[in-house]
Amino acid sequence: xxxxxxDVLGIGNAIVDVLAHTEDDFLIxxxxxxxxxxxxxxxxxxxxxxxxxPAIIISGGSAANTTVGIASLGGKAAxxxxxxxxxxxxxxxxxxRAIGVHFETHRSVEGPATARSFILVTPDGERTMNTYLGACxxxxxxxxxxxxxxxxxxxxxxxxxxxxxxxxDAFRKAAGIAHRAGRKVSITLSDSFCVDRYRDExxxxxxxxxxxxxxxxxxxxxxxxxTSDFDSALxxxxxxxxxxxxxxxxxxxxxxxHEGTKAVAAHPIETLVDTTGAGDLFAAxxxxxxxxxxxxxxxxRMGALAASEVIQHLGARPQTSLKDLAAESGLTIS
Amino acid sequence: xxxxxxDVLGIGNAIVDVLAHTEDDFLIxxxxxxxxxxxxxxxxxxxxxxxxxPAIIISGGSAANTTVGIASLGGKAAxxxxxxxxxxxxxxxxxxRAIGVHFETHRSVEGPATARSFILVTPDGERTMNTYLGACxxxxxxxxxxxxxxxxxxxxxxxxxxxxxxxxDAFRKAAGIAHRAGRKVSITLSDSFCVDRYRDExxxxxxxxxxxxxxxxxxxxxxxxxTSDFDSALxxxxxxxxxxxxxxxxxxxxxxxHEGTKAVAAHPIETLVDTTGAGDLFAAxxxxxxxxxxxxxxxxRMGALAASEVIQHLGARPQTSLKDLAAESGLTIS
Numbered sequence: 001x002x003x004x005x006x007d008v009l010g011i012g013n014a015i016v017d018v019l020a021h022t023e024d025d026f027l028i029x030x031x032x033x034x035x036x037x038x039x040x041x042x043x044x045x046x047x048x049x050x051x052x053x054p055a056i057i058i059s060g061g062s063a064a065n066t067t068v069g070i071a072s073l074g075g076k077a078a079x080x081x082x083x084x085x086x087x088x089x090x091x092x093x094x095x096x097r098a099i100g101v102h103f104e105t106h107r108s109v110e111g112p113a114t115a116r117s118f119i120l121v122t123p124d125g126e127r128t129m130n131t132y133l134g135a136c137x138x139x140x141x142x143x144x145x146x147x148x149x150x151x152x153x154x155x156x157x158x159x160x161x162x163x164x165x166x167x168x169d170a171f172r173k174a175a176g177i178a179h180r181a182g183r184k185v186s187i188t189l190s191d192s193f194c195v196d197r198y199r200d201e202x203x204x205x206x207x208x209x210x211x212x213x214x215x216x217x218x219x220x221x222x223x224x225x226x227t228s229d230f231d232s233a234l235x236x237x238x239x240x241x242x243x244x245x246x247x248x249x250x251x252x253x254x255x256x257x258h259e260g261t262k263a264v265a266a267h268p269i270e271t272l273v274d275t276t277g278a279g280d281l282f283a284a285x286x287x288x289x290x291x292x293x294x295x296x297x298x299x300x301r302m303g304a305l306a307a308s309e310v311i312q313h314l315g316a317r318p319q320t321s322l323k324d325l326a327a328e329s330g331l332t333i334s
Numbered sequence: 335x336x337x338x339x340x341d342v343l344g345i346g347n348a349i350v351d352v353l354a355h356t357e358d359d360f361l362i363x364x365x366x367x368x369x370x371x372x373x374x375x376x377x378x379x380x381x382x383x384x385x386x387x388p389a390i391i392i393s394g395g396s397a398a399n400t401t402v403g404i405a406s407l408g409g410k411a412a413x414x415x416x417x418x419x420x421x422x423x424x425x426x427x428x429x430x431r432a433i434g435v436h437f438e439t440h441r442s443v444e445g446p447a448t449a450r451s452f453i454l455v456t457p458d459g460e461r462t463m464n465t466y467l468g469a470c471x472x473x474x475x476x477x478x479x480x481x482x483x484x485x486x487x488x489x490x491x492x493x494x495x496x497x498x499x500x501x502x503d504a505f506r507k508a509a510g511i512a513h514r515a516g517r518k519v520s521i522t523l524s525d526s527f528c529v530d531r532y533r534d535e536x537x538x539x540x541x542x543x544x545x546x547x548x549x550x551x552x553x554x555x556x557x558x559x560x561t562s563d564f565d566s567a568l569x570x571x572x573x574x575x576x577x578x579x580x581x582x583x584x585x586x587x588x589x590x591x592h593e594g595t596k597a598v599a600a601h602p603i604e605t606l607v608d609t610t611g612a613g614d615l616f617a618a619x620x621x622x623x624x625x626x627x628x629x630x631x632x633x634x635r636m637g638a639l640a641a642s643e644v645i646q647h648l649g650a651r652p653q654t655s656l657k658d659l660a661a662e663s664g665l666t667i668s
Contacts, residue, residue, distance in 0.1 A: 020432075021653060054402070054429040054651060057391035068388070087421040095388040098354075313647065317388060319355060 006102065007075040007291035009152035011144075011174055012063025013136040013160050013167075014081030014105075015115040016088050019127075019276065019314050020055040022120040027128055034122065035219075037129040037191045039163060045132040048118050058315035059095035060117055062190060063158040065277045065316045069284025069306050071100045072322040074333055075291065078102035078148055080170075084135040088114035095317065105143050108135050121314065125272035133164055140166035141173045149174050150181040153291040154213070156283065159190035162198040175210050184290075186213035188283055189220035196223055206240045213243045213290070215283050221246055234261060245300070247282050249275075252304065255296045264300035267308035267329075277316025281306040285322075292333050302331050340436065341409040341625035343486035345478075345508055346397025347470040347494050347501075348415030348439075349449040350422050353461075353610065353648050354389040356454040361462055368456065369553075371463040371525045373497060379466040382452050392649035393429035394451055396524060397492040399611045399650045403618025403640050405434045406656040408667055409625065412436035412482055414504075418469040422448035429651065439477050442469050455648065459606035467498055474500035475507045483508050484515040487625040488547070490617065493524035496532040509544050518624075520547035522617055529557035540574045547577045547624070549617050555580055568595060579634070581616050583609075586638065589630045598634035601642035601663075611650025615640040619656075626667050636665050 027034055030051070040048065049055075059068075067077035079096055083089035085107045092114060096103045112134040120128045139161075149155055155178040161167040175185045187205065189195050195202060202224060205211050214237070218230055221244075225236040237244040237256050244256035252266040282303035289299030306322050313319055326332065361368055364385070374382065383389075393402075401411035413430055417423035419441045426448060430437045446468040454462045473495075483489055489512040495501040509519045521539065523529050529536060536558060539545050548571070552564055555578075559570040571578040571590050578590035586599040616637035623633030640656050647653055660666065 049428060052432065054393065054432045055425075056649060056653075057425065059388065091389075091391065094383060098386065098388045314653065315390060317390075319390075319648065 005076065006078045006152040007154065008067060008070050008287050009078045009080065009148060009155045010063035010067040011080045011155065011161065011171065012158040013061050013115060013133060013164070014064060014083045014092050015061040015117045015131065015136070016092050017058050017060035017117050017119050017276065017316060018049065018055045019058065019119045019121060019274070020053045022053060022122060024122050026052070027120060027122065032120065032128050032130070034128050035126050036193050037131055037160070038193070040130045040132050042132060045116065045118065045130070048130055052118060052120065056314055057091070058317055059092050060277070060316045062160060062188065062280050063156055064096060065280035066156060066284045066287070067101045068096060068099050068317050069281045069322060070288045072318045073285060073288050073302070073306065073326060074323040075288040078152060080105050080143055080145070080148070082108060082135050082139040082143065083114040084108045084111065086114050088116060089135070108138050111135065111138060119276055121274045121276065125275050125311065127274060127276040136167070137164040139164060139170055141169045144170050144173045144177070146177050149177040150183070152178070152183060154184045154186055154287055156186045156287060158188050159194045159198065159202065162194065162201065172210070184212040185210060186215065186287065187211050188215040188279065189224060192219040192223040195220050199224060199226065206242055209241055211242050213245065214240070215245050215247070215279065217247045217279060245286055247279055249278070253282065253300045255300055262297060264297055264304065267304040269308050269312055271312060273312055274314045275311050277310045278307045280316060281310045281318070288333060298331065302326060302333070305329055305331060339410065340412045340482070340486040342401060342404050342488045342490050342621050343412045343414065343482060344397035344401040344490045345414045345495065345505065346492040347395050347449060347467060347498070348398060348417045348426050349395040349451045349465065349470070350426050351392050351394035351451050351453050351610065351650060352383065352389045353392065353453045353455060353608070354387045356387060356456060358456050360386070361454060361456065366454065366462050366464070368462050369460050370527050371465055371494070372527070374464045374466050376466060379450065379452065379464070382464055386452060386454065390648055391425070392651055393426050394611070394650045396494060396522065396614050397490055398430060399614035400490060400618045400621070401435045402430060402433050402651050403615045403656060404622045406652045407619060407622050407636070407640065407660060408657040409622040412486060414439050414477055414479070414482070416442060416469050416473040416477065417448040418442045418445065420448050422450060423469070442472050445469065445472060453610055455608045455610070459609050459645065461608060461610040470501070471498040473498055473504055475503045478504050478507045478511070480511050483511040484517070486512070486517060488518045488520055488621055490520045490621060492522050493528045493532065493536065496528065496535065506544070518546045519544060520549065520621065521545050522549040522613065523554035523558060526553040526557040529554050533558060533560065540576055543575055545576050547579065548574070549579050549581070549613065551581045551613060579620055581613055583612070587616065587634045589634055596631060598631055598638065601638040603642050603646055605646060607646055608648045609645050611644045612641045614650055615644045615652070622667060632665065636660060639663055639665060
């Protein structure tokens with residue numbers, strides 16, 4: 001399966017999302033920081049599920065969502081992540097394969113259950129995530145398939161991989177294989193609290209050229225450079241060798257390199273329902289464009305289009321063909 | 335819990351829905367009759383799930399959806415239905431309780447798994463259902479809580495209860511208790527194929543006055559009276575003692591009694607996404623209005639409003655407060 005070329009290989013936490021609308025009061029009563037992702041254990045997962053409203057269940061996981069977006073856009077994608085052999089693992093596996101993503105990571109047969117993220121969506125469309133990592137904690141270097149990395153134009157990794165114990169070793173192994181094969185390596189910083197936890201390590205990844213393409217939103221970028229001033233953070237990013245892609249919600253995105261900074265507008269939407277997956281889907285469009293040799297501005301337009309679909313309904317997976325949607329907007333991938 | 339009054343007690347199959355968008359070609363290739371519900375076994379469930387696209391998982395079940403709609407409208411509702419003690423049963427139980435529906439039916443600890451319905455939604459918004467009844471097959475008269483029926487102004491039963499072996503006995507038991515307590519009994523015909531299977535029994539329920547309020551759509555009503563002529567079917571319905579409520583999708587609804595027929599318009603929508611649950615939510619609004627003594631036309635308006643919310647997103651459970659939505663439209667329940 002790995003001997004044909006993939007546009008993108010995503011490596012990340014394999015998670016099924018449990019999403020519910022909630023009022024801001026619920027976040028306050030449960031001391032949850034709006035817009036963030038916090039890690040929870042199984043006991044807290046049960047407590048929170050019991051307290052939250054009726055939910056809908058949709059496969060998620062940041063890098064996994066990105067590979068699904070790429071497949072929906074008509075690209076070829078693969079994913080590495082760990083689920084257990086249980087009912088939730090069946091759901092994750094079905095959904096990612098059903099859209100055509102190559103997913104063959106060995107499933108654990110014992111130990112913690114497949115990961116779930118309990119996502120609370122407030123009336124402003126913002127999502128607050130509570131993640132039980134479960135089986136994701138078992139992802140390690142042995143799960144990295146060398147030939148799959150070599151056969152993928154871009155290997156894309158999520159910052160959240162720093163949370164489980166051995167996944168960062170899997171990350172480093174994959175990055176090494178990719179570079180030796182002349183491939184590109186990309187990372188998303190995932191979440192400003194995640195950057196707080198691993199700031200030095202993420203900056204080291206940039207300094208030592210492990211990362212060719214960096215995705216971040218404003219909060220994550222400011223956290224990375226430990227500054228409250230966005231322009232200072234941008235200036236610092238320009239000094240790195242990497243291509244920076246900074247997403248700014250309704251203000252669009254910035255493409256940042258040592259050559260300068262280019263702004264690209266957001267894609268118009270009718271109603272914001274749920275921002276879950278916005279960054280993941282932006283990365284999907286941008287990375288597929290990059291893998292196919294499209295210029296950076298059109299990569300960002302493709303990213304904005306993919307993000308616009310996913311924020312207009314609950315859940316982080318597209319509910320319509322992004323390829324058709326892109327064609328309607330005059331954006332095509334060849 | 336049963337000693338305060340419920341507006342409506344729903345009795346039905348307790349099902350979790352697995353919904354996926356699909357093209358018409360998929361229905362044709364799998365020989366599925368669009369818009370219908372067919373019963374499948376576990377082997378076919380696995381085959382179909384493997385063949386269908388990425389899905390979202392949301393609690394469902396026709397009468398269960400109705401009770402959830404009533405709770406969302408601010409009413410008091412209870413539900414009787416059978417799930418097993420498994421992961422899918424946990425999802426069903428969480429969701430229905432989380433919105434405030436009283437649900438205490440004894441869960442089975444062995445035997446078939448909790449029911450799932452694999453629902454294929456075509457681009458026209460029509461849904462085609464493939465239901466594995468699982469644990470629903472264990473629902474029987476012993477599950478009917480006498481005091482709960484007595485404490486509920488209306489007992490609402492789905493025609494689908496004729497499919498599992500003993501649920502119709504539960505249905506008859508509940509109807510008897512309700513009438514002896516001076517309460518009303520209502521049924522939805524569920525599906526025209528279901529009416530084909532049990533036509534004589536459903537007509538007998540009307541003849542012997544087991545049913546006070548009948549919900550049906552055009553296809554089901556024509557099937558009930560074995561005629562292709564809608565006006566003939568309406569004329570036959572007018573001869574029954576029951577109050578008839580006939581839903582006609584975008585053409586609104588008809589309130590049919592021996593006094594005559596009254597048409598009420600549909601509630602306007604922006605985009606039809608998925609008709610799953612349209613009839614269930616119409617019944618929710620109508621029945622709550624009826625339980626609160628509102629006139630039939632306003633009952634139908636409340637039903638149309640509830641249906642309009644649920645057909646604008648995937649899944650048969652409301653994603654916003656129907657009470658707030660009703661208030662915005664000037665419809666209030668006191």
